[in-house]
Amino acid sequence: MAQKILEKDNHFNRKVYLLIFAIVFVLYGNCIKNSYGLDDNLVTITTPEKPNNPRIEKGIRGIPKLFTTHYVESASQSFEYRPLVLVTFAIEYQFFGSNPHISHFISVLLYAITCMLLFTLLSRFLKNYNLIFPLFIVFLFTIHPIHTEVVDNIKCRDELLSFLFGIASLYFFIKNTEVKKAKYVFLGILLLLMALLCKQTARLFIILIPLTIYFFTPIKSKKIVIISVFILLAPLSYAIIKLIFMHGIPQVREFVFFENPLYYEHGFFKRIPFALYTLGYYIKLLVFPYPLSCYYGYNIIPMPRWSSPLFILSLVFYLVIGIYALIKLPKKSILSYGILIYLLGVFPFSNLVQPVVGIVGERFVYFASLGFCTAAAYLIFKLCKVDIKVKDSTISFKAVAIFVLLVYSSLIIARNANWKDELTLFRNDASNFKNSCNLHYMIGNRLYPKIFSTPNGAKRDSTINETVRHFKSAAQLMLEGAEKYPEDFTNLNNLGAIYINIFNDGNAAWPFFKKAFALNPKDPITEYNFAFCYEKRNLSDSAIMYYEKMITDNTNYIQVYTQLHGLYLNKGFFEKAIICDKMGIRQYSNNAQLYANLGNALLLNKDTLNGMLQFEKVLEIDPDNNELRAKVVAFYKASGDTKKTEKLSKF
Numbered sequence: 001m002a003q004k005i006l007e008k009d010n011h012f013n014r015k016v017y018l019l020i021f022a023i024v025f026v027l028y029g030n031c032i033k034n035s036y037g038l039d040d041n042l043v044t045i046t047t048p049e050k051p052n053n054p055r056i057e058k059g060i061r062g063i064p065k066l067f068t069t070h071y072v073e074s075a076s077q078s079f080e081y082r083p084l085v086l087v088t089f090a091i092e093y094q095f096f097g098s099n100p101h102i103s104h105f106i107s108v109l110l111y112a113i114t115c116m117l118l119f120t121l122l123s124r125f126l127k128n129y130n131l132i133f134p135l136f137i138v139f140l141f142t143i144h145p146i147h148t149e150v151v152d153n154i155k156c157r158d159e160l161l162s163f164l165f166g167i168a169s170l171y172f173f174i175k176n177t178e179v180k181k182a183k184y185v186f187l188g189i190l191l192l193l194m195a196l197l198c199k200q201t202a203r204l205f206i207i208l209i210p211l212t213i214y215f216f217t218p219i220k221s222k223k224i225v226i227i228s229v230f231i232l233l234a235p236l237s238y239a240i241i242k243l244i245f246m247h248g249i250p251q252v253r254e255f256v257f258f259e260n261p262l263y264y265e266h267g268f269f270k271r272i273p274f275a276l277y278t279l280g281y282y283i284k285l286l287v288f289p290y291p292l293s294c295y296y297g298y299n300i301i302p303m304p305r306w307s308s309p310l311f312i313l314s315l316v317f318y319l320v321i322g323i324y325a326l327i328k329l330p331k332k333s334i335l336s337y338g339i340l341i342y343l344l345g346v347f348p349f350s351n352l353v354q355p356v357v358g359i360v361g362e363r364f365v366y367f368a369s370l371g372f373c374t375a376a377a378y379l380i381f382k383l384c385k386v387d388i389k390v391k392d393s394t395i396s397f398k399a400v401a402i403f404v405l406l407v408y409s410s411l412i413i414a415r416n417a418n419w420k421d422e423l424t425l426f427r428n429d430a431s432n433f434k435n436s437c438n439l440h441y442m443i444g445n446r447l448y449p450k451i452f453s454t455p456n457g458a459k460r461d462s463t464i465n466e467t468v469r470h471f472k473s474a475a476q477l478m479l480e481g482a483e484k485y486p487e488d489f490t491n492l493n494n495l496g497a498i499y500i501n502i503f504n505d506g507n508a509a510w511p512f513f514k515k516a517f518a519l520n521p522k523d524p525i526t527e528y529n530f531a532f533c534y535e536k537r538n539l540s541d542s543a544i545m546y547y548e549k550m551i552t553d554n555t556n557y558i559q560v561y562t563q564l565h566g567l568y569l570n571k572g573f574f575e576k577a578i579i580c581d582k583m584g585i586r587q588y589s590n591n592a593q594l595y596a597n598l599g600n601a602l603l604l605n606k607d608t609l610n611g612m613l614q615f616e617k618v619l620e621i622d623p624d625n626n627e628l629r630a631k632v633v634a635f636y637k638a639s640g641d642t643k644k645t646e647k648l649s650k651f
Contacts, residue, residue, distance in 0.1 A: 013123070016135065017116045023142055024112035027409055031152050031416035032104045037425060038294050040154045042072045044089050046098055055086060059094030063087050067245045071158070076525065079253040081242050084197040085158045103154045110160040111151050115142045117164065118370075121171050125216035129334075133381065133388045136401070140373040143404070145289040145411040147369065149362040152419035153294070158199040159366050165195035166205040166367075169234075173209050173227065177217045185230055192234035197241070204344055204367055206231055211344075215337045255357070256494070257485040258298040258437035258477065262355035264485035265303070273311045275352035277304040280314030281360055282346055286372045290411055291432040294425050295442070296360040299435040299477060318343075334388070335378045341371025422446055430470070437477035441494070444471040444502070471502045482512065492516035493529055500529075506536035524550070524557035532563065540567050551583055558588055565597045574605035592621040596628070612636070619648065 036045055046053040055062055055069060066087055071080035088106075096102045115138055122134035141147075150156045169191035176184035188209075195202035210228045213219055219227075255263040262271060281301060285292070293300070304311045321339050328336035345368025349356050356364065365372075381388050384397035418428045423446050430439040447467040454460040478495045481488060496512035499505045510533050517530040531546035547564040550557065561584030568577035581598035588594055599614030615632045619625060629648060636644040 012131075013120075016119055020115045020119060020138065020142060021112045024115060025108060027143065027412045028108045028111065028151050028416060030413060031419060032101055032108060034100065034104055034152065034416070034419050035421040036100050037153050037419050037422055038155070040100075040103075042074065043086065043155050044103060046093065056089050056093050059090055062090055066090060067241075068249070070246075070249070070251065077252050077254060078249075079251045080200075081246060082158050082197065082199055083245075084194060085161060085199075088157065088161070100154065103157075104152075107151050107154060107157060107160060110157070110164060111147070114160065114164045114167070117167055117171065121167055121174070124171075125174055125212065126334075129388050130386070130391050132386075132391070132393055133377065136380070137374050137377040139401070140377055140404070141370060143408040143412065144286075144369055144373065145292065145408055145415060146285055146362050146365065148292065148412055148415040148419070149294065150366050152416055153363070156363050159201070159363050162195045162199035162202045163366055165191045165198060166202045166208075169195060169205060170209050170212060173213065173231070174217070176227075177213060177219050185227075189230060189234050189237075192231065193237050196234060196238040201348075201367060203235065204348070206235060207344055208341065211337075211340060215332045254490055255355075256490045257481040257488045258441075258491070259357045260351070260355040260359050261298055261303060261481075261485065262351055264488055270303075271352055273304045273306050273308060274301075275350040276311045276314040276318070277301065277308060278349075278351050278356075278360055279318060279346060280310045282349075282365055282368070283314070283317065285360075285362065286365065286369065289408075291429075292362060292415060293429040293433050293436070293439070294419075295358055295429065295436060295438050296433070297358050297436060297438050298481065299437060300433050301359040335375055338371045338373075338375030338378060342368050342375060343371070344368070345371060434473075435477070437474055437481070440470045440474035440477070444474060444498075448502070468502060471498050474498065486515070487519060489516040489519040489523070489526060492519070493526055496529055496533065500533060500536050506533055509533055510537065524555050524560075527555070528557050528560055528563075531560075535563065535567065540570070543567060551580065554587070556587065558584065558591065558594075561587075561594060562597060565601065569601065569604065574601055577601040578605060590621060592618045592625070595621070608635075616648070 041053070044053065044056065046057040055066055055073070058065070067083045069083075069086075070078040071082040071086065072078065092102065092106065118141060119134065119138040122137055123131065126134045150159045169188045172184045172188040172191065176188065192202065192205055192209075195205065206228075209231055210224050213224055213227060214221075257264050262274065265271075278301065322343065325336045325339040325343070329340075346365055347353075349361070349364040349368075351359065378388070380397070380400055384394050384400060386393050386397045417424075419425050423443070426439055426443045426446065430436060430443060433439060444467055447463055447470070450463050451460065451467060454463055475495060475498050478491055478498070481491050482495060485491065492512040493516045496509040496516065499509035499512070513526075513529045513533045516526045520526050527546065527550055531543050531550070534540070534546065535543035544564065544567050547560050547567070550560045551564065561580055564580050565577050565584075568574070568580060578598060578601045581594055581601055584594045585591070585598065595614045595617045599611045599618065602608070602611035602614060612632055612635055615628055619629055619632065623629075633645055633648050636648065
């Protein structure tokens with residue numbers, strides 16, 4: 001009899017797994033055809049021809065190095081330690097190369113596995129309840145539109161893996177309470193360590209695991225404390241690994257006011273209304289997940305006062321649910337459990353303890369949404385008068401479930417289309433959040449290079465107009481920031497760059513570059529902008545002086561060498577240009593432009609043969625430069641060097 005019941009349960013579970021798998025791929029299937037999105041280039045995009053992420057393009061053989069680098073590494077910043085995620089990108093690249101569709105497929109697959117494992121976990125510790133109850137929690141979690149960022153944004157694989165390994169760890173710790181075996185504890189610790197190596201958000205499981213054991217097992221408090229000690233072995237191991245591999249490697253992270261004004265707003269009491277406003281906004285997103293945005297930040301989330309209505313409402317709401325959760329804690333109420341998971345997951349991202357980049361982020365409440373879905377499922381059962389311990393449902397409950405499925409599904413499918421590529425995403429979100437400084441700025445930055453690659457005509461004119469329009473909107477909001485937060489030198493640099501590059505107004509840009517340089521004269525970008533502004537204001541001697549200083553200081557900003565090269569040529573200082581180019585090549589030995597500059601300077605200095613040798617090096621780096629190849633071949637042909645003529649003509 002017991003065997004038949006077990007077989008029946010297994011058969012039902014298999015059908016549920018297939019249903020969850022199907023729902024995930026139906027809802028997110030249209031995102032697989034998408035291209036790369038927001039910040040994917042920081043951790044994923046690379047090609048054999050033009051690797052902008054050399055760590056990933058080494059594939060499997062580069063895995064050891066990934067444990068000694070930060071998750072994000074760019075020319076100016078390096079931060080976070082998530083080596084296991086980078087390992088997955090390296091392995092993926094080894095077998096599939098640079099393919100966004102494979103990456104999106106993996107994201108959808110990871111999400112489907114997560115939802116299936118979540119059902120396994122919930123049905124296990126909610127086994128005394130109506131099976132529809134854990135199924136409905138997973139149903140709400142699976143179809144919630146706030147998860148679109150985590151699934152659609154390839155770089156959010158860190159969130160997917162961290163949460164997946166975290167709940168897998170919880171599964172084995174729960175299993176250990178049922179079957180006392182050391183291997184389950186070991187697997188729990190190992191999986192939690194893997195979650196931490198994907199993202200530090202997994203630290204929340206250090207609390208969630210013993211909390212879940214307390215709520216849903218008969219284990220006594222003393223044993224829960226012992227289990228908690230074992231759980232702590234995971235973060236301890238993480239700390240040791242990071243210390244071994246990252247010791248002495250500094251983390252560099254710059255913050256701009258439009259990412260979060262709290263980086264420049266001093267005083268803890270200013271954070272309190274801001275934090276409660278943030279928490280209120282998260283509830284709004286979880287209950288009414290429309291419209292969504294890939295980036296919120298300034299000026300979407302304002303700096304509220306203590307008298308702000310949303311602050312007051314949020315304060316009352318969180319006090320009520322917090323007090324309720326604590327009162328019901330001894331009774332092990334399901335609603336209390338859901339609230340506590342939600343609070344555990346959302347408070348680290350409330351901007352109270354420390355500012356959060358972007359102020360609000362949909363990915364930040366991925367963990368917290370599990371608590372929200374648990375509490376929401378419980379309340380819907382109560383409102384629809386469904387007994388969570390009886391295998392039955394009502395017409396009203398079915399109507400609510402169908403309504404939620406239809407609404408949320410349509411929102412997910414539409415949102416997936418918005419994530420088609422960066423420009424599509426930014427344009428859509430900027431149309432819904434017109435006061436977002438960073439969205440306008442990002443659109444302008446993506447459109448600006450397209451101007452130079454678009455032929456003259458209506459399309460180019462349209463691109464120019466759209467670029468200018470978004471940069472104007474960004475500049476207006478940045479001006480507000482420059483007045484409120486004058487110590488934000490990055491914003492001053494960005495603002496000056498808009499005036500000098502987009503509006504071609506060096507005089508308007510000068511005050512911003514001057515202030516930025518005074519704040520941070522050692523920053524290479526700031527120093528370059530300061531010198532470049534002299535150049536744009538036709539003060540070439542001053543520009544040369546500052547460029548030369550940067551080169552003497554062995555700057556790692558390549559543009560300095562090309563700009564100084566041009567100024568030297570304009571003044572007829574060919575020998576100085578040659579010295580400048582050679583110094584640049586010593587810094588950047590694989591840069592074709594620097595070799596081309598050196599070749600041109602040598603030609604102007606009447607050293608034609610050595611100039612041609614530099615052009616040959618350009619062709620070694622950039623063999624597709626057919627225009628230059630034709631000139632070099634013509635030179636050697638005219639000079640009678642048949643050997644080189646034949647060699648260079650073969651490409």
